[in-house]
Amino acid sequence: MAEQWRGVVALAVAADSPLGRATDAVDVATAHLPPPNAHTQCTVCRDASWPCGPFDTAARGLAALGIPVGYLVPLDLHPVLWPPAAATADQPTLDLPGAPDG
Numbered sequence: 001m002a003e004q005w006r007g008v009v010a011l012a013v014a015a016d017s018p019l020g021r022a023t024d025a026v027d028v029a030t031a032h033l034p035p036p037n038a039h040t041q042c043t044v045c046r047d048a049s050w051p052c053g054p055f056d057t058a059a060r061g062l063a064a065l066g067i068p069v070g071y072l073v074p075l076d077l078h079p080v081l082w083p084p085a086a087a088t089a090d091q092p093t094l095d096l097p098g099a100p101d102g
């Protein structure tokens with residue numbers, strides 16, 4: 001039988017730390033992660049694609065508190081949230097040698 005849930009760990013953090021104040025958002029973001037074998041299917045919102053609404057709301061709440069959601073998302077899901085940009089030869093860059101300073 002395929003894994004339906006990701007493994008989780010419990011951590012102790014100071015209640016008045018930024019992360020300690022975001023426990024509800026951390027819990028929601030973690031609960032709404034896809035299983036290891038279905039990167040675009042929320043485990044809780046079975047009919048919703050991932051990232052689902054509750055995950056998105058939690059991620060925005062974490063961002064508002066200055067907590068990068070990437071620290072709570074397994075690395076195999078990072079390309080789903082942040083698809084790699086296709087590199088093109090004519091893509092402008094900001095670090096060209098000799099480029100004038102703005």
Ligand SMILES: [Zn+2]
Pocket residue numbers: 032042043044045048052053054055
């Ligand atoms: Zn969900």
